Amino acid sequence: MLEHLDRLAPDPILGVMAAFRADTDPRKVDLGVGVFRDDAGETPVLRAVREAEQEILARQTTKTYVSAVGNAGFNEVMERLLLGQQHGALASGRLRTIQAPGGCGALRLGAELIRTAMPDAVVHVSTPTWANHVPLLSNCGLKLERYPYFDPATGGVDFDRMLGVIDRLPQRSVVLLHASCHNPTGADLEDAQWRELLGVIRRRSLLPFIDIAYQGLGRGAAEDAYGPRLFCAELPEVLVAASCSKNFGLYRERTGALHVLSATPTAADAAISQLMRIARGLYSMPPDHGAAIVHGILTGERLRKSWEDELEGMRLRIQRLRNAAVEALAGACARRDFSYIARQRGMFSYLGVNPQAVRELRERHHVYMMDDSRINVLGLRMDNIGYFAEAVGKVVV
Numbered sequence: 001m002l003e004h005l006d007r008l009a010p011d012p013i014l015g016v017m018a019a020f021r022a023d024t025d026p027r028k029v030d031l032g033v034g035v036f037r038d039d040a041g042e043t044p045v046l047r048a049v050r051e052a053e054q055e056i057l058a059r060q061t062t063k064t065y066v067s068a069v070g071n072a073g074f075n076e077v078m079e080r081l082l083l084g085q086q087h088g089a090l091a092s093g094r095l096r097t098i099q100a101p102g103g104c105g106a107l108r109l110g111a112e113l114i115r116t117a118m119p120d121a122v123v124h125v126s127t128p129t130w131a132n133h134v135p136l137l138s139n140c141g142l143k144l145e146r147y148p149y150f151d152p153a154t155g156g157v158d159f160d161r162m163l164g165v166i167d168r169l170p171q172r173s174v175v176l177l178h179a180s181c182h183n184p185t186g187a188d189l190e191d192a193q194w195r196e197l198l199g200v201i202r203r204r205s206l207l208p209f210i211d212i213a214y215q216g217l218g219r220g221a222a223e224d225a226y227g228p229r230l231f232c233a234e235l236p237e238v239l240v241a242a243s244c245s246k247n248f249g250l251y252r253e254r255t256g257a258l259h260v261l262s263a264t265p266t267a268a269d270a271a272i273s274q275l276m277r278i279a280r281g282l283y284s285m286p287p288d289h290g291a292a293i294v295h296g297i298l299t300g301e302r303l304r305k306s307w308e309d310e311l312e313g314m315r316l317r318i319q320r321l322r323n324a325a326v327e328a329l330a331g332a333c334a335r336r337d338f339s340y341i342a343r344q345r346g347m348f349s350y351l352g353v354n355p356q357a358v359r360e361l362r363e364r365h366h367v368y369m370m371d372d373s374r375i376n377v378l379g380l381r382m383d384n385i386g387y388f389a390e391a392v393g394k395v396v397v
């Protein structure tokens, strides 16, 4: 029965990872995989996570099932992390949260909920968007379309074109937005642009579906949630998929949440009951360990402070690397302006070089990035930024 299956080509990122591993040159630089790295090139377990984990191990008396919505305490602290302690949606009775296996699981749950509510819905995603948005949102049968977003000429958002297209979408279209640290471009909406977008979304009765996978790694935890906070205060319906992979460093623990704001408390009850059915049919229940860690951190005063400090350290490291990369590139490759890299947020930027240059960087200079020239700036270290910039200077014509 299975012998007619076609063998698929490996995911491009796996190819980049394998080529990097096989490269024996000590100068090699990995700008491919999207994980945080410290100046030693490691992705360490956060101190707050380790402590919370030890407390859980000491305290936990059972491994029995939790529930299809997951850890209720985690869901509550995630709502407050997203919206702040005082947000009107918290007491409105219209907000419901289901724990999910990572941000990916939350995106898939949201897609399934949309499909249940509106089988013909079209989800509009930015050009470009994170490659995995496509299967996560469309595998359940939803149709995907694109709206303009990135302007390579400025390294920022082409907001007028974006808004122009969104302003012509049919009513009840879904618009997928990145809350901050846009993957893969690093180009984010400014607060005033979120406000303008809100007006269009309201006027055209669109459903915003916001992906927040980097809260705290852009401008700060509250600032990175500006869009979701505004939309949840002003709109009847909002979906938010949150991930704890990057900001808590919990990648493999698969920790995330889907928040659903509905127009009424009755509609919210219906939505969460549908989500429980969907989760039961996909994986039954989410894994608890990561959620228990996040709950422990966000409810313990000392642990929370320790996590906030570590998160701020990660955020500042990203900004330092971005500034240092711009400075080094200006020295080694003055004929191109890379200053946009310092204005962008989060882990990713496009280097903006052609596929031939990407290949040359890989083959001649041992610098590995995605084929579309997306770089994870955290693959840089203070001691190899100069080497990286010189390599770029050699391939950019």
Ligand SMILES: Cc1ncc(COP(=O)(O)O)c(C=O)c1O
Pocket: 034, 101, 102, 103, 104, 105, 130, 178, 183, 211, 212, 213, 243, 244, 245, 251, 255, 256
């Ligand atoms: C834009 C975006 N959304 C969501 C995710 C979800 O990640 P995870 O499922 O590992 O929590 C990621 C991870 O790279 C991402 O970049």
